[in-house]
Amino acid sequence: MRHFLEELEGLQKRLLEMGGLVESAIHDSVVSLTEKDEERARKVLFNEARINQMEIEVDDLVTRLLALHQPMAGDLRLLTSALKINNDLERMGDLAVNIVERSLSLLKGPPVKPLIDIPQMARLAESMVHRSLDAFVKRDAELARGVLLSDDAVDELRDTIYHELVGFMEQDPPSISRCLDLVFVARNLERIADHATNIAEDVLFLIKGIDVRHHAESRS
């Protein structure tokens, strides 16, 4: 029994470590864009492999724990939430890589416009990711709900950026490819924020969830 608890602790640590890597990747990807920092961009690409590897490790660990121990109630919720969070984290890592690719492309040319809204959006998204992971660590429902509420602001910003860039593209056709890169960056940031809300939802389920057994019974 103690062995199982130790394994659960290890699983949580793994997820947190992965979360840290993903947070760092997102931050670096945005900085590489705003500061035109090629080295940071390369760093994100380099670390991507580790994030993917960790996703596989976490999946394996959870599967093994489910098979060996057939946990119930709270432990079972933890394991299923872990699978989902694992997935969301890996996707966020991919999105950070996408941002970096756009950033590397943008590095080559002149700036389209002063970047004001994108850094703002990035700050919001990073905050949501950070808070969702904190909510997971502390099992804090308030914090998780706060993340869900923040999503609207991010969506709004994406629309604002989109319209502004459309305006630029209409006025200055040669800038279209660079503007499109920025539009994609904004979209990636918005999706990162969505994954953060997913994690927040998983945390809420973990804390307050329905007993999974009852669900299965009522279905059958």
Place this chain on the structure above:
Amino acid sequence: MTLRSPIFRKLLLSSFLLIIGTVVVLDYFLTRYTASREVRTVEQLLASQARILAGDLPSVREEDLQDWARRAAGRAESRITVIERGGKVLADSQHDPETMENHAGRPEVRAALEGRLGTSIRHSATLDRDLLYLALPATGGGRPPSGLILRVAVPLQEVAESIAEVRWSILRASLLAALLALVAAYFFSRSFTRRIRQVQSFAEGLVNARFPESLPPGPEDELGALSKSLTNVAGQLRDMVQRLSLEGARREAILSSMVEGVLAVDHELCVTFCNKAFARAVGADWPVPERLPVLELVRDPAFLNMLTSTLVKGELLRERIQLAAAAGRLFEVQAAPLEAPSRRGAIALLHDVTDVERLERVRSDFVANVSHELRTPLAAIQGYAETLLNGALEDSENNRRFVEIIRSHAIRLNSIASDLLVLSELESGQPAPSSEEISVLEVVQAAMCSVGSEAKVRNVAIHCGDLSDCRIAGHRIRLEQALVNLLDNAVKFNRLGGEVWIRTGQSPEKEMRIEVEDNGIGIPSDDLPRIFERFYRVDKARSRDVGGTGLGLSIVKHAVERMGGKVAVESRLGKGTKFSLIFPNL
């Protein structure tokens, strides 16, 4: 209470056994001795009786023996028997001698036959009691031995009775003594037990780190010495505990008051110590739970790698890390190995250098900006001068124009230089020129005059709001310069037909406020904290177009602050900006 004490029971029981044992042994031997003494006394009595009677015996004729025996027995109050040498009983005071058997075998008779005095105690079947027999040969009176044995006998009943009496008195006396001894034993045991229990409970108190009142010293014996030693030990323990807790409290106070964050982890990367500053920096609750994995506190891979590196390689590391847990603030992190007695650990020190870094960046930006600002007009001057020297001097259409361009650039360089001087003087902290009492209204009007023409050219209207006059202490020229800069910005960063308002008045907190508000292009919220930096521009292109030096707002900030005031700004991109200068009242 005391009865339950095992040692009390032991003491009491052993005293009890000792006393009883002594009494019993004493009684036994005393009684035996007394009994034998009694018997000996009777023996002696009988012996003297017998001797007396034996002296008479030879003169008695054989046929008178029986009568003589009876009479003598009556007088002596004992049984008298006469036995001849062969053992035949010749006379007996209580029985018919014919019926009595031969007594030669009797021990006392045998002894008498040998010429000695013989005694024996026997139980007489006929009489059913113990009798003491004493026999001796009848000699004496100078007559030849007659060969007769005289035997005297008394029942031991009386003896037994007197022995019994003696025994009873001995018993009574010893019981009394035993009782007294037991009572004494009881009290002694109780007081001794009490002293032992005092020492015991004191020692128990020490074990549980309670420091009870010191032991009463009591009598000067080994137990007393033990009490004294224990009291000493207690005193030393108490001092040591006090000293340790004082040290601990001092250490805790130091660590808690530190501005730098301190984190210590063990070999498994679990937190062994975390001070308040660290918890606050990473947004965690303090105190941190025991043995919390570091990952639950800080997730930053850079930080974790530093800790792991130090732990594994045991080397000192120093890096600047931006912590997501601290809202992106920059920290100088120092990690060092912790040589704990058992296993390795690591300690990390966090020092917030966000502001330091910003200042460094501002300084390097400033240097870059200054050289850039200076280079452009200088390049133009050099260029035009060379053009003139290369023949344009003779070009009467353009030569004058070129020189005028050179002059305007020189003027621009001059104004940059003088602005820089003003700034450096403001920042140098040199004592301000003596401050005077200023009429705010006058200064505002003067500033409006300066900016008036520019405003007309750009079609921007300046409105005066509520202009109640007040007086503040300050430097007139500086204040006017600050207001000119603000008005200038309000007009230049505006659109055609834009508006500017100036208001002065008292705030509810008894402060003097001057507000300059416009509905111009506004300032992005990102740039808002930085607009007072030297040479900082939101939109470089536009600012240079309108002929700014980039130093205007820096001058405003420093001038106002030198006069003891504050400057505040609110702005919305695309809507407008409002600057507020706040001065304490005179």
